[in-house]
Amino acid sequence: MLRVGEAALLVELADGAAAEAFHAELLRRRAAGALSGVREIVPAARTVLLDGVAEPARLAAELSGWELRPGHARAGEVVEVPVRYDGPDLPEVAARWGVSPAEAARIHSAAEFRVAFCGFAPGFGYLTGLGARYEVPRRATPRTAVPAGAVALAGPYTGVYPRSSPGGWQLIGTTDVVLWDTDREPAALLSPGTRVRFAPMSGTEAGR
Amino acid sequence: MNDRAVAVVRAGALTTVQDLGRTGYAHLGVARSGALDPAAARLVNRLVGNEEGAAVLETTVDGCALRPRRAVTVAVGGAPCPVRADGRPLPWGTAVRVPAGALLEVGPAVRGLRSYVAIGGGIAVDPVLGSRSTDLLSGLGPAPLADGAVLALGAAATAVREPVDAPPWPGPPGELVLRVRLGPRDDWFTSGALRTLTTRAYRVAPASNRIGLRLDGPALERTRTGELPSEGMVLGAVQVPPDGRPVVFLADHPTTGGYPVVAVVREGDLGAAAQAVPGTPVRFVTAP
Numbered sequence: 001m002l003r004v005g006e007a008a009l010l011v012e013l014a015d016g017a018a019a020e021a022f023h024a025e026l027l028r029r030r031a032a033g034a035l036s037g038v039r040e041i042v043p044a045a046r047t048v049l050l051d052g053v054a055e056p057a058r059l060a061a062e063l064s065g066w067e068l069r070p071g072h073a074r075a076g077e078v079v080e081v082p083v084r085y086d087g088p089d090l091p092e093v094a095a096r097w098g099v100s101p102a103e104a105a106r107i108h109s110a111a112e113f114r115v116a117f118c119g120f121a122p123g124f125g126y127l128t129g130l131g132a133r134y135e136v137p138r139r140a141t142p143r144t145a146v147p148a149g150a151v152a153l154a155g156p157y158t159g160v161y162p163r164s165s166p167g168g169w170q171l172i173g174t175t176d177v178v179l180w181d182t183d184r185e186p187a188a189l190l191s192p193g194t195r196v197r198f199a200p201m202s203g204t205e206a207g208r
Numbered sequence: 209m210n211d212r213a214v215a216v217v218r219a220g221a222l223t224t225v226q227d228l229g230r231t232g233y234a235h236l237g238v239a240r241s242g243a244l245d246p247a248a249a250r251l252v253n254r255l256v257g258n259e260e261g262a263a264v265l266e267t268t269v270d271g272c273a274l275r276p277r278r279a280v281t282v283a284v285g286g287a288p289c290p291v292r293a294d295g296r297p298l299p300w301g302t303a304v305r306v307p308a309g310a311l312l313e314v315g316p317a318v319r320g321l322r323s324y325v326a327i328g329g330g331i332a333v334d335p336v337l338g339s340r341s342t343d344l345l346s347g348l349g350p351a352p353l354a355d356g357a358v359l360a361l362g363a364a365a366t367a368v369r370e371p372v373d374a375p376p377w378p379g380p381p382g383e384l385v386l387r388v389r390l391g392p393r394d395d396w397f398t399s400g401a402l403r404t405l406t407t408r409a410y411r412v413a414p415a416s417n418r419i420g421l422r423l424d425g426p427a428l429e430r431t432r433t434g435e436l437p438s439e440g441m442v443l444g445a446v447q448v449p450p451d452g453r454p455v456v457f458l459a460d461h462p463t464t465g466g467y468p469v470v471a472v473v474r475e476g477d478l479g480a481a482a483q484a485v486p487g488t489p490v491r492f493v494t495a496p
Binding site: 002003004005006007008010039040041042043044045046047048049051052117118119120121122123124126163182187188191192 | 231232233234235236237238336337346347348389391392437438439440441442444445462463464465469472473474475
């Protein structure tokens, strides 16, 4: 556990799964009325940041005494994201996986994902759920404009671009789902812990 | 149209609507945003009888010009600048009455960078996630002001408030001293780099903005290469990209990042950072 400035703690966990479990535990306890002196709980790849902490030293002592339940919280509906597997990088991703583009789409749509954390832009989730053998590198040269709704891979993560922005992820498909809408409650379709499945739409590689 | 509004005659280089920011959404990738010099924003609000968290205008370097459609109470603070109504000089840093239809000119900053303009009733753009602040990184909140735009105002307080005792503005720093606590990733840097950070002089770089205060000066040498797995970032984080030159995260900073944070600046010191012009000497000191 690391102190971050005057009012924050960074809790380091062994791996992504442990970070997700610790984050789920924090949310359970906050829902039960604990952690009132904490303004922000920000999970990430292997850490959880607690920011705006009234008494960081006391909270640090309290957290170190926690016993974590193994495994993920499985509560909550699965959000289904319809995808056309038509991304320009799908053939390259499929080649890295040693399969056809149609099979790559099938593999991707068969997995269940979880939002490990958000960042980069409001509503952009880093989703885990593909096996380690399906990791892909970022593109050597980022695109100056990735369209909103692009479904993309980088490292162990899948992400969906909430709006058009530059990006270096490998684009494998497109969705019409609105990821981020501040006129909606909640604004974010995906928040840390959300379970996600990608559903192939007909007329795509997987459907052909 | 409702006359409870001001027209933007000259938007200036970068004028945004700001309040005290949006909290509680960092886990969705939403930065706090809000006035870079929150003490100045609170003060001008108090001067015109607003709540401290009312939305104000934050100018950058060259001010702005407005035309209220009805008589309003206005206070300009933060970076000192000339203030005029229809060419007539008005005092800075105190509440003044501007008649309906008059041209209110907020001039270029004489010292510092960012002036704050509070109008009685506050700027009444629709809040987004509980705040009216413009977040330049993510595009949340109202767009930066444009010439010809019209901003609605809230209802001004009718009860006469006690006059505020305006503390003298500390003024832009000749030297910006930022108190830091080392970590969380100080172990990514050589002991020489930590000594460099806390003993050598840096300067505010011109590329600084609402996202970060960029610094010119000696590069900080790392003990390890590669990127950190993304982790949560706080306001005031001193992040060190591969070129070794530290960046102090300000209100519109990204909420997660993969470059190591060598130290974190005290929040109370960031208002001065927001007023430091490019070239200002910067010194980091470890807080007790």
